[in-house]
Amino acid sequence: MIHLQQAPQHPPEPVGIAQKLCQTLEDDIVTGLLVPGARLEETQLAKRFGVSRTPVREALQLLTATELAEKIPNRGVYVSLATPERLTEMFESMAELEAMCGRLAAKRMTSGERHALEDLHHELAHSMRIGDNAAYESQNREFHNAIYGGTHNDVLVEVTQSVRRRVAPFRRVQFNSLPRLASSHEEHQGIVDAILRGDHKAAEELLYAHIMSVHDVSQEYLATLRDSNQRLAALAGK
Structure with missing residues (x-):
């Protein structure tokens, strides 16, 4: 033997x-x-x-x-x-991938994985209440990774994480705003509820909307940054 x-x-x-x-x-x-x-x-x-x-x-x-x-x-x-158009393309790709992950996770997550996701959500709530942006950012990454892992599809996880790395600097912008942390956590609540009850359609739609909310925040911030840079360049040229 x-x-x-x-x-x-x-x-x-x-x-x-x-x-x-x-x-x-x-x-x-x-x-x-x-x-x-x-x-x-x-x-x-x-x-x-x-x-x-x-x-x-x-x-x-x-x-x-x-x-x-x-x-x-x-x-x-x-x-x-990134230009506004390029940034939108990147976030649309991220949103589609996360939506797919949400759909499969709602179908395939084990009972233990669902409980672990819920625990992460509670940790995020604590970080949000005390205004710990750094902890929220780290736990948010774990939260999304837990959803990726819940798909039980290694190829999808690899592709999703690859695209996530490209948009990560832009996604981090949201963590500078406490009101955005509250909005993010509220969006997470809907996602967690959908996954826990196995509602794959709702999980898919909510994750897509969640990522595109981050897209909107990023576009607004970068537009402000571009305007500021243009004003500084104009002053320097005088």
């Missing part, structure tokens, strides 16, 4: 230095600390973060994949912001 040994369980790999640098730069861009057109100089960034140029170079490659920066041949890497 052949006994098969289970493969050893490995803890998840820690986030790499390049990924951490990339996220910091993403936040700087979305919050306006790095304005469109600003050059992202490897040497300066390496000095700022206290690292070699290698992880900085890798971080810039990751950043260009999010379309928050662009590499111009023979000139370097510069900050860019």
Whole structure:
């Protein structure tokens, strides 16, 4: 009789230095600390973060994949912001994928997975009440990941997480507003209720609407940022 040994369980790999640098730069861009057109100089960034140029170079490659920066041949890497049309395309794709995840999760989630999702929702409620934006952001990511996992479809999870990474800097904008946290939690409540009762159609529709609400917040914020940059450019030209 052949006994098969289970493969050893490995803890998840820690986030790499390049990924951490990339996220910091993403936040700087979305919050306006790095304005469109600003050059992202490897040497300066390496000095700022206290690292070699290698992880900085890798971080810039990751950043260009999010379309928050662009590499111009023979000139370097510069900050860019998605056009309103491009941002809509990205969020529409995200909304469709999350809607699909909601539909399948409502059908396939185990009892334990449903309870875990409900527990996460309660944790989010606590973070919202005390105004802990950072905790809410982290728990929100867990909340959506729980829905992805509930689909029991690894390919769908991989595709959804890939697109999520591209819109993540824009999604983070909402966490700067306490009223938006309350709205987000209210939207989550409907999603949780639909999944718990197995209403796949409602879960699908509510998740689509939830993501497009974030799209609207992101568009408004970026429009304000563009207007501000244009005013500064006009003043500098005088």
